[in-house]
Amino acid sequence: MESGDLIIDDLAIRGLGPVRLTVPAGTCVGISGPSGIGKSSLLRAVADMEPHDGQVTLGATARDALSASEWRRTVGMLPSESAWWADGVAEHFLSPETVRPEVLGLREEVLAWPVKRLSSGERQRLSLLRLLDREPMALLLDEPTANLDEESTRRVEELILAYARKRRAPVIWVGHAMAQLNRVAGRVVSFDADGVLRDADGEVCR
Numbered sequence: 001m002e003s004g005d006l007i008i009d010d011l012a013i014r015g016l017g018p019v020r021l022t023v024p025a026g027t028c029v030g031i032s033g034p035s036g037i038g039k040s041s042l043l044r045a046v047a048d049m050e051p052h053d054g055q056v057t058l059g060a061t062a063r064d065a066l067s068a069s070e071w072r073r074t075v076g077m078l079p080s081e082s083a084w085w086a087d088g089v090a091e092h093f094l095s096p097e098t099v100r101p102e103v104l105g106l107r108e109e110v111l112a113w114p115v116k117r118l119s120s121g122e123r124q125r126l127s128l129l130r131l132l133d134r135e136p137m138a139l140l141l142d143e144p145t146a147n148l149d150e151e152s153t154r155r156v157e158e159l160i161l162a163y164a165r166k167r168r169a170p171v172i173w174v175g176h177a178m179a180q181l182n183r184v185a186g187r188v189v190s191f192d193a194d195g196v197l198r199d200a201d202g203e204v205c206r
């Protein structure tokens with residue numbers, strides 16, 4: 001399967017939407033909006049982790065063409081709070097020997113640490129490395145730098161954008177900092193107070 005444009009077509013989740021949005025392959029679209037409006041819910045619906053109406057396709061592949069678990073691996077969601085299911089960090093990686101934590105300013109030996117030792121910023125960066133280790137064809141990112149200082153934030157931004165370019169992966173980046181969204185995304189859209197997704201010029205996304 002090849003990557004391609006991510007197309008969200010009339011997605012409706014618990015009263016939110018219908019949302020329409022196209023993210024071209026290899027580009028990043030930023031999504032902002034009021035707290036609680038449904039940004040995380042939208043990402044979860046695109047990842048098919050939440051009940052919804054509407055259709056999502058990635059390149060030539062419609063969501064319905066894959067099993068739920070295959071689709072979730074393919075679209076690669078980074079939740080705002082990461083889940084850890086084993087005691088050691090390395091056990092969460094498919095190929096720990098290829099991971100380079102220092103790219104995100106982490107100590108080289110961090111993979112040998114127990115999860116319970118990690119700070120929130122270390123967890124956030126390691127959950128991104130873990131996601132990229134699985135080589136998803138699209139990225140759905142929920143506030144990926146919320147717990148990070150300025151330098152780590154820049155490193156995360158560079159890594160994500162390099163991944164998107166190299167893999168031609170479409171990226172949705174949910175965040176609250178408009179300066180950051182304008183830096184990383186070629187297009188920034190926002191939910192208004194009524195839950196309608198609009199472009200910067202106020203036009204409804206279609």
Ligand SMILES: Nc1ncnc2c1ncn2[C@@H]1O[C@H](COP(=O)(O)OP(=O)(O)OP(=O)(O)O)[C@@H](O)[C@H]1O
Nearest residue numbers: 014033034035036037038039040041042050080176
């Ligand atoms: N499983 C669920 N069942 C019912 N309501 C839910 C569920 N999950 C989230 N909600 C509600 O949906 C609304 C949107 O939540 P969501 O987390 O998507 O907002 P958000 O825009 O990402 O907010 P924030 O910017 O604060 O992270 C909230 O009112 C939330 O309480």
